[in-house]
Amino acid sequence: MPAHETRFLSREQIAEGTMAFRFAKPAGFNFRAGQSMIVTLLDPPETDAKGNQRSFSIASAPAEADLAIATRMRDTAFKRVLKAMPEGTRVQIRGPAGSFVLDEGERRPAVFIAGGIGITPFVSMLRQSAIEPLERKLYLLYSNRRPEDAAFLRELMALEQRNSNYRIVVTMSGTEEARESWNGERGRIDKAMLERTLVDLLVPVYYVAGPPAMVEAMQGPLAGAGVKTEDIRCDEFFGY
Ligand SMILES: Cc1cc2nc3c(=O)[nH]c(=O)nc-3n(C[C@H](O)[C@H](O)[C@H](O)COP(=O)(O)OP(=O)(O)OC[C@H]3O[C@@H](n4cnc5c(N)ncnc54)[C@H](O)[C@@H]3O)c2cc1C
Structure with a gap:
């Protein structure tokens, strides 16, 4: 899976204990709706035994300019860093991954x-x-x-x-x-x-x-x- 370095753009609370995060979409990062990506924090201010990377389904549409993810904000180092990081923070994304996509040409509901x-x-x-x-x-x-x-x-x-x-x-x-x-x-x-x-x-x-x-x-x-x-x-x- 190709790795790209990108920048964190913004965060938003979208439900209780649940936040969405936006990242700049790197040039050449093409995905199909339903696929996921691995987000790796680069040089985070804290870490724990669970590590600095997680898989997330991409919540934005392929036609949107940015990449968005959404997650339940549990109290892990990864998510504490995600919640506090300043706009412009560099992160690595790898992907897209997965075959959870709509089959082209399928007409059944x-x-x-x-x-x-x-x-x-x-x-x-x-x-x-x-x-x-x-x-x-x-x-x-x-x-x-x-x-x-x-x-x-x-x-x-x-x-x-x-x-x-x-x-x-x-x-x-x-x-x-x-x-x-x-x-x-x-x-x-x-x-x-x-x-x-x-x-x-x-x-x-x-x-x-x-x-x-x-x-x-x-x-x-x-x-x-x-x-x-x-x-x-x-x-x-x-x-x-
Ligand atoms: C394809 C895919 C899509 C996902 N999409 C989302 C999403 O859209 N939103 C969301 O909130 N979460 C998603 N997750 C789950 C996400 O990666 C985190 O595991 C979850 O958010 C819990 O993280 P945590 O820091 O709260 O908890 P933690 O207690 O830190 O749990 C995360 C732990 O799970 C481990 N883990 C990660 N992947 C695997 C795996 N494949 N098999 C076994 N263990 C694994 C990690 O190494 C880590 O130790 C997805 C996971 C996968 C595999």
């Missing part, structure tokens, strides 16, 4: 299933499809514990108005602990929720992304519904 921060590759795909519309239906099933945890929620809901081929279903699995009110779906994404959303569960191609436990948990309902293994693509965020 794509169903995106995201648990928490697993939303990032789908943000890239959906932003790109708002710029370059696709001739296929896109469904996003997005699960979080509480509304305040749901990154990019407003943007992803607003995209529905701009793309008649796209539908979003948002569910919260822990509303009893929420401060924000929630009137939408509750509970985890399961076969019943899929059946309420989709006409025929066996037609679409499924894309599942998030922490490994969530990605694994989704295999059951999909396999139970008779979805073929080759129609289920997974992106596991190892490290969570």
Whole structure:
């Protein structure tokens, strides 16, 4: 994977304990929506046993000028440095990596299933499809514990108005602990929720992304519904 040196541009809080970071896109860095990159901190002011690099799905669309990532801000040296570094700080990125992308020419509906921060590759795909519309239906099933945890929620809901081929279903699995009110779906994404959303569960191609436990948990309902293994693509965020 080619390595590039680039600069940190900006950060933004996008949900509780969750931040997005922008980096300049190096010349010649081309990627497809859904791919990831490895970010390495160069000469950071602190480090720990977990090291100075992490993989992140790229949340910006390929057509955007910058590269964006988004992450849950846990208390690790890597993330403390990310949170505090001044604009212009040099970092290394390696990539793009991964084959979690939409197949070109595929016309069957794509169903995106995201648990928490697993939303990032789908943000890239959906932003790109708002710029370059696709001739296929896109469904996003997005699960979080509480509304305040749901990154990019407003943007992803607003995209529905701009793309008649796209539908979003948002569910919260822990509303009893929420401060924000929630009137939408509750509970985890399961076969019943899929059946309420989709006409025929066996037609679409499924894309599942998030922490490994969530990605694994989704295999059951999909396999139970008779979805073929080759129609289920997974992106596991190892490290969570
Ligand atoms: C393809 C891919 C895409 C990802 N996309 C995102 C994203 O968009 N947003 C996000 O927040 N996180 C993403 N992650 C997870 C991310 O790399 C971090 O592991 C996570 O953010 C936790 O980091 P931490 O500093 O909070 O925790 P830590 O407790 O420091 O955990 C990170 C630990 O996981 C280890 N690790 C990293 N990759 C692997 C691996 N492949 N197998 C086993 N162990 C590994 C690291 O070496 C490190 O020790 C992705 C991971 C992968 C593999």
